[in-house]
Structure formats: C-alpha cells, structure tokens
Amino acid sequence: xxxxxxxxxxxxxxxxxxxxxxxxxxxxxxxxxxxxxxxxxxxxxxxxxxxxxxxxxxxxxxxxxxxxxxxxxxxxxxxxxxxxxxxxxxxxxxxxxxxxxxxxxxxxxxxxxxxxxxxxxxxxxxxxxxxxxxxxxxxxxxxxxxxxxxxxxxxxxxxxxxxxxxxxxxxxxxx
Numbered sequence: 001x002x003x004x005x006x007x008x009x010x011x012x013x014x015x016x017x018x019x020x021x022x023x024x025x026x027x028x029x030x031x032x033x034x035x036x037x038x039x040x041x042x043x044x045x046x047x048x049x050x051x052x053x054x055x056x057x058x059x060x061x062x063x064x065x066x067x068x069x070x071x072x073x074x075x076x077x078x079x080x081x082x083x084x085x086x087x088x089x090x091x092x093x094x095x096x097x098x099x100x101x102x103x104x105x106x107x108x109x110x111x112x113x114x115x116x117x118x119x120x121x122x123x124x125x126x127x128x129x130x131x132x133x134x135x136x137x138x139x140x141x142x143x144x145x146x147x148x149x150x151x152x153x154x155x156x157x158x159x160x161x162x163x164x165x166x167x168x169x170x171x172x173x174x175x
Contacts, residue, residue, distance in 0.1 A: 078131030079142030
C-alpha cells in the first residue's frame with residue numbers, strides 16, 4: 001500500500017435516535033479494538049451525521065471507505081445487515097427494499113460525489129436494519145447484537161483490501 005493511500009471507516013447517524021446510532025457504535029467498537037489489536041492500514045475512524053457534503057469530505061481521497069449506517073426496510077428485519085459495494089455502476093438509493101434513515105441517503109451522496117469526482121477508490125456500505133429510530137439513546141437488542149460481528153467484518157474487509165493492494169505490484173492506487 002502506498003503512503004498516499006488512506007482508509008476511512010465512517011459511522012453515519014445520530015446516537016440520540018436509538019438504532020440510528022449503529023454506525024457510531026461500530027466506530028466506537030473499532031476504536032476500542034485498536035487499543036488491543038491495531039487495525040491494518042491504520043484507518044481513520046470517523047463519525048458523521050449523514051449530511052452529504054460532510055460525508056463526501058470524510059471519504060474524499062480515501063482508497064477505501066467503509067460506511068456504516070442504519071436502514072429501514074419493508075418488510076423489516078431488525079439487525080439484518082446489507083453489504084453494498086460501489087463498483088463501476090451506481091450505488092442504488094434503495095436496495096432490497098432498504099433506505100437510509102437520512103433524508104438524501106448514501107446513494108444520493110455517492111452520486112453527488114461521482115458527479116464531483118470525489119468518490120473514494122472503493123466504497124463499501126453496511127446498512128443495518130433498524131427496529132427503533134425514535135428519540136433517545138441506546139440501541140435495540142437486535143441492532144446491538146450486530147456491533148461486534150460487524151466490527152470484525154470491517155476489520156476483515158480492510159485486511160483483504162490491503163492484501164489485494166499488496167499483491168498487485170506496480171499498480172498505483174487511485175483514491
């Protein structure tokens with residue numbers, strides 16, 4: 001991995017709206033994990049309220065950005081995790097009946113970033129289906145149960161990304 005490459009993990013949401021705080025909780029768990037076992041690539045661990053311009057500024061220049069957000073689905077299955085990866089196509093605003101808990105959503109932010117040429121080199125989104133996004137702190141039990149496994153999945157995504165970058169000699173990463 002080149003010195004200019006950067007990895008960002010961004011928790012999106014509001015931890016005073018119950019399950020909408022799942023992204024922040026995952027970033028908090030990863031921050032705790034780093035104290036015991038460093039993550040490969042020394043990723044930036046960040047939180048954001050989901051406002052598209054702020055979100056874009058956090059992933060801009062990153063070779064890999066992993067975003068964790070709360071989602072609403074119809075029919076709902078609280079705690080179910082959806083993994084979406086932006087490739088050459090579009091990151092759909094709705095996928096499998098899920099939508100972000102924020103007004104414009106990640107799909108809109110990704111399309112805006114694409115139009116402005118400010119997408120990360122690779123974007124992975126984890127959307128966790130919510131049970132409760134009313135006012136108040138604390139996650140519902142099914143969403144809280146996703147924190148540790150999701151933090152581990154993200155650590156594996158980062159390690160896999162670094163491994164792939166290391167096995168592609170002579171290629172410079174384009175953020």
